[in-house]
Amino acid sequence: MVIGVGNGVDKREFMAVIDELAELLEGVIGGSRVAVFRGLIPVERQIGSTGKFINADVYMPIGISGSNRHTSGIRNVKHVIPINIHKEAPIFKFAELGVVNDLYEVVPCLIDTIKKESDVSGDSR
Amino acid sequence: MKVVICLKQIPDPAITEFDLKNEKMKSELWILNPADFQALEEGLRLKNKYGAEVTVVSVAPERGDEILNKALRYGADRAIRAWKTPLIEADTWMISSILKQVIEEIGFDLVLCGNRSKSTSSEFMGVALSERLKVPVLTGVVGFEVHGEKEGLVHKKLERGKRETYSFQFPAVLTVDEGINEPRYVALFSRAYNEGTRKKVESKELGLDDIDLSPAIELFRISQPKPRTKVGTKISGLSVGSLMKVLRGETGSKKELFSGPATKGAQKIAAKLKEWYL
Numbered sequence: 001m002v003i004g005v006g007n008g009v010d011k012r013e014f015m016a017v018i019d020e021l022a023e024l025l026e027g028v029i030g031g032s033r034v035a036v037f038r039g040l041i042p043v044e045r046q047i048g049s050t051g052k053f054i055n056a057d058v059y060m061p062i063g064i065s066g067s068n069r070h071t072s073g074i075r076n077v078k079h080v081i082p083i084n085i086h087k088e089a090p091i092f093k094f095a096e097l098g099v100v101n102d103l104y105e106v107v108p109c110l111i112d113t114i115k116k117e118s119d120v121s122g123d124s125r
Numbered sequence: 126m127k128v129v130i131c132l133k134q135i136p137d138p139a140i141t142e143f144d145l146k147n148e149k150m151k152s153e154l155w156i157l158n159p160a161d162f163q164a165l166e167e168g169l170r171l172k173n174k175y176g177a178e179v180t181v182v183s184v185a186p187e188r189g190d191e192i193l194n195k196a197l198r199y200g201a202d203r204a205i206r207a208w209k210t211p212l213i214e215a216d217t218w219m220i221s222s223i224l225k226q227v228i229e230e231i232g233f234d235l236v237l238c239g240n241r242s243k244s245t246s247s248e249f250m251g252v253a254l255s256e257r258l259k260v261p262v263l264t265g266v267v268g269f270e271v272h273g274e275k276e277g278l279v280h281k282k283l284e285r286g287k288r289e290t291y292s293f294q295f296p297a298v299l300t301v302d303e304g305i306n307e308p309r310y311v312a313l314f315s316r317a318y319n320e321g322t323r324k325k326v327e328s329k330e331l332g333l334d335d336i337d338l339s340p341a342i343e344l345f346r347i348s349q350p351k352p353r354t355k356v357g358t359k360i361s362g363l364s365v366g367s368l369m370k371v372l373r374g375e376t377g378s379k380k381e382l383f384s385g386p387a388t389k390g391a392q393k394i395a396a397k398l399k400e401w402y403l
Contacts, residue, residue, distance in 0.1 A: 025398065058401060060394075075364075075366070081397065087382070087384060092380075092382055095380060095382070096397070097381045097393060098382045099384075099390035099393065099394060101384065101385070101390050105387035106387045106391055107391075110391035110394055110395060113388075113395040117399070
């Protein structure tokens with residue numbers, strides 16, 4: 001499980017929320033070049049043609065539009081679940097389930113939902 | 126031999142756009158319809174060979190003088206532009222009525238038209254004219270020869286290069302397909318050009334009562350083109366990994382784009398994650 005952050009995440013404080021999500025899902029955080037420039041992630045975590053090529057089962061790009069430079073790094077990912085506010089974003093071409101909404105609303109809701117479900121089933125994931 | 130050639134002035138298809146809102150062609154440059162140009166060339170060849178008298182006719186407002194002058198410079202003997210002032214939205218049947226009056230006044234052995242115009246391409250004018258003039262019609266002519274005084278042979282296209290040949294007696298209407306000949310080139314200020322510039326286009330204003338003014342058909346609707354849908358996947362340019370995915374049938378997964386409230390979206394993601402992890 002890899003979570004990717006991109007240009008859509010323009011508040012640095014929000015990284016704490018994404019960290020929490022990554023912990024819940026037992027995933028790691030990567031991101032696009034813009035996220036590296038913003039200082040959200042270290043340069044070793046950059047995904048794309050100038051960074052790493054990942055082989056994850058699930059990739060969740062949050063606020064990533066999906067330029068060719070970035071998506072070339074996620075060709076071997078099995079399932080992609082992007083969250084993006086723009087309906088025409090090219091990342092949705094790779095998506096198995098795409099959510100078109102504001103990431104600042106969806107990600108906290110997602111954390112709540114997962115927490116509730118793990119309470120019921122006792123599964124940490 | 127008297128040859129009448131019907132010309133049409135069309136908006137240049139290379140730059141014309143169709144205005145869907147007003148249902149009209151937006152045209153700035155008007156040209157001679159290419160099929161009509163080749164009909165003109167066929168008539169001019171008859172003039173060179175048998176001394177035929179070539180008259181060009183067009184139903185057009187004043188802008189139509191342009192193509193008629195061009196026909197004169199190419200070697201036509203007479204040019205007649207017919208028009209009736211309130212005639213704006215005329216269909217082929219009405220225009221054929223005007224053409225019939227003009228052509229009957231001149232007298233004719235042969236009427237040559239282009240097979241179809243690049244603007245409306247109804248392929249109807251030649252047929253309508255033959256009905257009005259009560260003479261036989263041959264459509265889609267790709268070869269033409271004259272035998273004797275009043276007899277001609279016409280070649281028509283069949284599939285795979287086969288040809289059928291018809292013989293007919295004058296007078297008749299022929300509609301000429303594109304590719305029957307290569308139109309000649311008339312150099313600027315050559316002799317033919319200078320002779321042509323001296324001739325004048327005769328314009329005819331027809332009376333109101335002469336033609337029946339009711340169009341037989343009416344434009345009902347113009348619809349937008351449908352968006353194209355992609356079918357199937359191209360596998361020739363794929364890498365080995367993605368090719369294996371296609372062969373295993375993994376790319377055919379159902380995609381879902383959810384655009385609703387955030388809470389529902391989050392629930393959907395959670396459900397999917399659970400599905401994959403359990």
